[in-house]
Amino acid sequence: MSPARTRPLLAPLLAIVSLTFSIYGFFIAPPLTLTRDSGAQQWETRMKALKQALPPGVMVVGYVSDLDLLSNPTQEDFFTEQDEYPLTAYSLAPRMVQRGLEQEWVIGNFTNPAFRDYLDARLPAGYDLQEVGFGIYLIRVRRP
Amino acid sequence: MTIFLTSLLLFIPKTLLASFLLHRLWPERTPTSLLLKLTGGFALGIGLSSALMLFGLRAGISPCGYARTEFWLSLLALALLSPRFYRFAKEMLRRPAAPFGFINELRSPVNWLTFLLLVAFLLSTTTFLYYAARHPHGLSDAWTIWNNLARYLYRSNDPTLLFDTTRYFRIHYDYPALYSLNVAATWCVLGSDSTRAPIAFTFLGIFAIPVALWAAVARHKGYAQSKLAALIALLTPSFGLTIGQYADVFVALYILLTGIFLSLYQHHHQRRFLLLAGLFAGLSAWTKNEGMLFLLSSGIIVAGLTLPRQLRHFAVFLAGAAAPLLVVVFFKASVSLQSDLASAPEQSLAFLLDPSRYLIISRAYLNAAWQFGDWPVGPVLALYAVLTGFSPRLSTSLPLLSLILLQQAGYFGIYLLTPHDLHWHLHTSLTRLLLQTYPLFLFWLFLALNAPEMEKTEPCCSPSTSATPT
Numbered sequence: 374m375s376p377a378r379t380r381p382l383l384a385p386l387l388a389i390v391s392l393t394f395s396i397y398g399f400f401i402a403p404p405l406t407l408t409r410d411s412g413a414q415q416w417e418t419r420m421k422a423l424k425q426a427l428p429p430g431v432m433v434v435g436y437v438s439d440l441d442l443l444s445n446p447t448q449e450d451f452f453t454e455q456d457e458y459p460l461t462a463y464s465l466a467p468r469m470v471q472r473g474l475e476q477e478w479v480i481g482n483f484t485n486p487a488f489r490d491y492l493d494a495r496l497p498a499g500y501d502l503q504e505v506g507f508g509i510y511l512i513r514v515r516r517p
Numbered sequence: 518m519t520i521f522l523t524s525l526l527l528f529i530p531k532t533l534l535a536s537f538l539l540h541r542l543w544p545e546r547t548p549t550s551l552l553l554k555l556t557g558g559f560a561l562g563i564g565l566s567s568a569l570m571l572f573g574l575r576a577g578i579s580p581c582g583y584a585r586t587e588f589w590l591s592l593l594a595l596a597l598l599s600p601r602f603y604r605f606a607k608e609m610l611r612r613p614a615a616p617f618g619f620i621n622e623l624r625s626p627v628n629w630l631t632f633l634l635l636v637a638f639l640l641s642t643t644t645f646l647y648y649a650a651r652h653p654h655g656l657s658d659a660w661t662i663w664n665n666l667a668r669y670l671y672r673s674n675d676p677t678l679l680f681d682t683t684r685y686f687r688i689h690y691d692y693p694a695l696y697s698l699n700v701a702a703t704w705c706v707l708g709s710d711s712t713r714a715p716i717a718f719t720f721l722g723i724f725a726i727p728v729a730l731w732a733a734v735a736r737h738k739g740y741a742q743s744k745l746a747a748l749i750a751l752l753t754p755s756f757g758l759t760i761g762q763y764a765d766v767f768v769a770l771y772i773l774l775t776g777i778f779l780s781l782y783q784h785h786h787q788r789r790f791l792l793l794a795g796l797f798a799g800l801s802a803w804t805k806n807e808g809m810l811f812l813l814s815s816g817i818i819v820a821g822l823t824l825p826r827q828l829r830h831f832a833v834f835l836a837g838a839a840a841p842l843l844v845v846v847f848f849k850a851s852v853s854l855q856s857d858l859a860s861a862p863e864q865s866l867a868f869l870l871d872p873s874r875y876l877i878i879s880r881a882y883l884n885a886a887w888q889f890g891d892w893p894v895g896p897v898l899a900l901y902a903v904l905t906g907f908s909p910r911l912s913t914s915l916p917l918l919s920l921i922l923l924q925q926a927g928y929f930g931i932y933l934l935t936p937h938d939l940h941w942h943l944h945t946s947l948t949r950l951l952l953q954t955y956p957l958f959l960f961w962l963f964l965a966l967n968a969p970e971m972e973k974t975e976p977c978c979s980p981s982t983s984a985t986p987t
Contacts, residue, residue: 380905384741384969387901388633388748395752398892399644406757413654456657462686463660467673469684
């Protein structure tokens with residue numbers, strides 16, 4: 374144990390060391406989570422046009438993405454897309470966004486050009502497809 | 518910035534009213550007790566407000582109808598109480614301001630701590646605001662669990678929505694709603710779902726921690742030690758989680774307040790402190806599911822302190838915890854009781870008997886504890902502890918250390934039994950579980966370590982007046 378006389382010096386020393394380290398940790402070498410763009414702000418911007426295109430009374434919309442096009446999606450595929458579906462739901466609140474093609478209005482989030490074949494095979498003919506930008510599509514399904 | 522400041526101001530009425538309630542229960546008028554009542558008032562205010570809002574929604578009152586009514590009624594109550602606040606403030610201002618006595622005593626190196634504390638406060642707040650502005654929507658849990666529910670409530674303004682999980686998206690429907698209901702209520706009073714409101718709410722949660730630590734450590738170990746504790750807390754706010762707008766910071770605040778009131782109970786043997794400890798432990802369960810475990814852990818520690826001779830004291834703790842627990846049960850019964858951690862008994866047994874899981878978790882714990890914080894706070898504090906040494910009165914703080922260890926042992930057990938991929942589960946949650954008990958750890962550490970100067974405590978806390986049972 375240190376003598377009681379040196380303790381009053383150790384306290385400001387701890388404070389100065391901590392301040393120096395934290396300046397380094399906060400600004401010079403901050404953690405990746407702080408500096409990496411989470412994409413939430415961009416997603417909000419992407420969703421603006423979609424929100425305008427959706428009729429006001431629609432409270433439940435479907436959602437399909439590149440992930441649905443894969444017959445055997447890997448863990449990495451899920452990981453790549455893990456934020457985009459919740460971000461869509463977050464942006465469109467209070468509308469409920471449900472995975473699948475069962476709704477009249479469906480959001481498509483595609484980068485894979487084969488998505489047209491996927492939709493043609495699963496939706497009744499004559500569905501409307503409106504591109505709103507950034508690989509986001511608004512699909513209207515007219516069921517008899 | 519205007520919306521951020523307005524959002525901060527919107528929490529004042531519920532904070533002051535709850536502080537007033539705490540003052541009725543604990544009428545001590547020392548500066549440290551007032552600060553504890555203010556930080557406790559914020560924590561109690563957001564807990565009460567969200568619980569009442571939950572019952573309001575169940576009764577069919579719209580989220581914004583409730584929030585605006587509560588806000589105006591709070592202002593009215595404050596206006597009615599203002600003569601009492603005025604008399605109280607006038608009386609307090611007549612007293613010598615002991616915590617600010619440093620101005621006359623800058624000769625000692627210890628008193629430079631106040632200046633360094635101010636620098637730490639400025640550094641921490643500017644860093645928080647800088648990174649919060651870069652992540653206005655927070656990080657993934659904010660938009661999948663916490664702020665998204667607040668958005669659904671505010672934008673729909675529908676009292677039935679919360680209870681019908683088919684109508685909104687949330688990754689864990691059973692996660693308690695204290696955070697989301699407070700954010701939704703702030704948006705309702707603001708009239709816009711600005712991202713500045715959850716930033717302001719998290720800001721208050723983070724900075725309530727060093728204030729509570731400062732006041733609590735000062736009561737036991739003097740102002741120099743308390744400044745040091747507050748400074749370390751200010752410089753280790755785990756920005757990744759707090760800027761992320763996660764509810765963990767509020768769990769950490771409730772856990773700290775529980776520990777503070779438990780230590781006050783140990784010191785004064787007054788039942789009111791157990792009532793408050795129970796209340797804050799219960800509110801941690803209304804913030805996140807980990808709070809349920811904390812309620813159990815704190816119940817065990819309180820049982821150890823009180824039973825078998827002081828059954829009434831233990832009953833008072835339970836009474837304090839009962840009200841928030843009722844809110845949690847009501848919420849879970851209304852929404853969903855399904856937990857993502859449930860697994861088959863045979864699988865759980867296999868996990869329990871697998872030594873490799875113990876090894877993986879232990880290694881992860883050591884790594885995470887060593888690397889905790891945005892800078893190497895663990896090694897720095899360990900070195901400081903070696904140099905200053907532990908106080909001879911270490912045994913009085915052992916219940917707090919036991920509480921931390923018990924809680925972390927509970928988390929260890931959850932990792933053992935988790936049905937999720939163990940590496941993934943550890944990677945995504947261990948840091949936040951450490952954050953939850955970190956402020957309480959700092960409280961314990963700075964109580965246990967030798968203070969840099971002769972211990973100067975307030976007259977209220979000197980040993981001669983401490984053992985007055987009520």
